[in-house]
Amino acid sequence: MSLRHALLGLLADSPQNGYDLTRRVEETLSGYAWSAGHSQIYPELKRMAADGLAEVVDEGSRGSKVYGVTDAGRAELRRWMFSPLSEAPARNEFVLRLFMLSSLDLPDVRVLAEQMADASDREAVELADTIKMIEDSVPPDQPHGYARFAAEFGRRWFELQRDWARWVLEQLEQAPRAD
Amino acid sequence: MSLRHALLGLLADSPQNGYDLTRRVEETLSGYAWSAGHSQIYPELKRMAADGLAEVVDEGSRGSKVYGVTDAGRAELRRWMFSPLSEAPARNEFVLRLFMLSSLDLPDVRVLAEQMADASDREAVELADTIKMIEDSVPPDQPHGYARFAAEFGRRWFELQRDWARWVLEQLEQAPRAD
DNA sequence: GCGGTCATGTAAACAGTTACATGATTGT
DNA sequence: ACAATCATGTAACTGTTTACATGACCGC
Incomplete structure (x- = not known):
């Protein structure tokens, strides 16, 4: 709760x-x-x-x-x-989809994985802009609160998604029939 | 669904x-x-x-x-x-706790943020070991399936948590009263 | 007066977790 | 014979989402 x-x-x-x-x-x-x-x-x-x-x-x-x-x-x-982190069951649709990639044929895999990586990249870039705006609007040495924390987390998160999606694609191209 | x-x-x-x-x-x-x-x-x-x-x-x-x-x-x-990713509402207790850090006093913030970063680091190291084991157990150029995908994602994810936790701590040390 | 936002609630439906319940097969 | 695992289900409860519902205040 x-x-x-x-x-x-x-x-x-x-x-x-x-x-x-x-x-x-x-x-x-x-x-x-x-x-x-x-x-x-x-x-x-x-x-x-x-x-x-x-x-x-x-x-x-x-x-x-x-x-x-x-x-x-x-x-x-x-x-x-x-208190110890209660390992709440993870639910992440992006990750789920990438796991399910091998149910598609190779051309589909390529298109979809690239699409997903690009979408994540766009979000990461957008958040990098947001961060720049926040930094500019707050004098240095001042606290900048939740918004900056969230944006920074978001940027790193979407970069992870982008990089991992590209890595998964590489794996599948090398060895089409994973699992 | x-x-x-x-x-x-x-x-x-x-x-x-x-x-x-x-x-x-x-x-x-x-x-x-x-x-x-x-x-x-x-x-x-x-x-x-x-x-x-x-x-x-x-x-x-x-x-x-x-x-x-x-x-x-x-x-x-x-x-x-x-289909377009339905932005399912994100729920992440780790992230929530780091957001709530500013409700604690500085000594508590230090202890907790370091604890959380260390816990994430331990998980990342463990997954790196798991990956090594998987790689060793499968001949090169062979597919290695879900398990390898998951372990790779997990490693990157815990590294993100670790690094972001340390970054948040830095921010709070520089300017104790965020927001 | 009218539309937008402030402000609080309830109800129904859906998703997810925990607990209860049962029985067949396999290995020792 | 007994325990472990295979195998399937239901019921009660909790948490979440969507829809319904109402009214006060503020600016124009």
């Missing part, structure tokens, strides 16, 4: 309501870390309050409920951060 | 029963591509048969049902392989 900890982490940053949390999850986490819609977030906030990990600290102008993290919540967040 | 396509891909390789499929998903896909238990696989096979993508091609000695992929199934597999 990592959604709970994602919310705890965002609330630890600053108290906010469910609407803001929904946007922040979408903007800062949904790329590579976690994702959830408002219909999952509102009930979870209630449960977290019931469990004493979060509490309503303020009521916004439009009757919105601003949640903050409690001491117990902060303790739980830290406990989770230091 | 990628489980269906994972099964289609495995069946395209060779017809087999649900029990074998369960083991192959666990052994070859569950690391980085996809995962599912037998309780998900058996009903899905029935549905695939009902949809005309797979069919029982043989009955094994113990009354097992050996499924094979139909022409429609092969067409569907190919269609899926070439």
Whole structure:
């Protein structure tokens, strides 16, 4: 149940309501870390309050409920951060497709593997641009937050995909009938 | 619904029963591509048969049902392989934790980031060993299949985690209050 | 007043995990 | 005979997605 900890982490940053949390999850986490819609977030906030990990600290102008993290919540967040990584089953469609390549005939394999590598390359280049923009917009020696972390991770991730796709293609060209 | 396509891909390789499929998903896909238990696989096979993508091609000695992929199934597999990647929401607990690092105090950040980088490094080294073993066990110029693909991906993936974790730590040390 | 965004919720459907359940075959 | 493995299923539960639903506030 990592959604709970994602919310705890965002609330630890600053108290906010469910609407803001929904946007922040979408903007800062949904790329590579976690994702959830408002219909999952509102009930979870209630449960977290019931469990004493979060509490309503303020009521916004439009009757919105601003949640903050409690001491117990902060303790739980830290406990989770230091707990052993629960090897959640990996699910990655890109990787799955590359594994399944050998079910196609060689011409198809070539076209598809190159297509996938090129798509990853385009994403990597785009993220490199994003990074440049972020770096330029923030004075040196200043912190630049989640956005920079995410972009850097994304760039490395898409480069990995691109390079691995090309490597798989090489293997299949050398020895068409793998496995 | 990628489980269906994972099964289609495995069946395209060779017809087999649900029990074998369960083991192959666990052994070859569950690391980085996809995962599912037998309780998900058996009903899905029935549905695939009902949809005309797979069919029982043989009955094994113990009354097992050996499924094979139909022409429609092969067409569907190919269609899926070439269809645009549905950006399934990324969920990665490792990445999530590194994003949440700034909720800890600096000494904790140092300890945890180093711990995580070291853990990833150990996994990368282990996979490098696995790769060496695979390469040694297969004569050169022979195909080496899924296992080698997976190990190579895993090694690159854990190296990415290791390097990115160390980079994040650097950023946080330079400017403690990110975001 | 009207459209956009803020703001919160519930319900139904689907996907995935864990637990329960059963029985046949093979090797010792 | 017994244990391990082969083999297939269902049920209950949890987590996630999509759709439905409502209303307040703000700027024009």
